[in-house]
């Protein structure tokens with residue numbers, strides 16, 4: 001059998017053989033959307049795909065082809081952004097996983113590259129559990145990073161996300177174009193810091209990004225991005241997630 005853990009590299013008998021030994025599948029889910037003037041539109045799916053592949057190799061778990069499009073409604077003012085309705089993404093993820101369940105999958109690990117996909121992935125995960133009793137763990141690297149490392153990831157197309165992209169492929173990031181511009185406050189009492197805050201507490205105030213960040217990137221400034229920061233986060237995150245996958249394998253049940 002081939003050494004690859006990437007599903008697209010395998011023949012169907014090889015896939016069936018791998019599923020008979022282990023019922024975990026890693027599914028990267030990304031987005032194609034603006035990430036400021038310095039970073040590629042594919043940032044979220046390049047990152048989700050690269051992280052998923054590294055986690056799969058570390059954990060010895062199969063990795064599905066990445067879903068490159070998600071819900072990016074708030075970014076549609078920026079050319080090149082593609083957005084699908086969350087319900088469409090839920091259905092897409094559910095059906096892809098449903099096919100894998102038919103062929104032996106019992107546990108999934110979603111590597112989500114984009115916060116806007118969150119609700120859709122949660123719906124798909126619950127529906128998969130309700131209908132087939134399969135477990136889904138969904139993970140977002142930038143949420144986890146401040147909790148498990150010194151990297152306080154806090155941006156969209158800013159210091160940390162651009163660094164992560166540089167660690168994956170520096171040739172498609174142009175840091176000379178990095179030029180972060182964002183508002184500091186919306187009113188005297190509603191401030192902006194990678195999200196809106198009123199009297200110190202986060203307020204879910206939904207505005208298109210063009211209203212608070214005219215270049216498209218916001219949070220920690222992209223000018224401070226460095227490949228080494230990305231490499232550090234990449235290593236910490238993929239080690240951590242490979243560990244979670246070992247634990248998921250110990251949960252009794254599955255298909």
Ligand SMILES: [Zn+2]
Pocket residue numbers: 035043044113114156157161
């Ligand atoms: Zn992103």
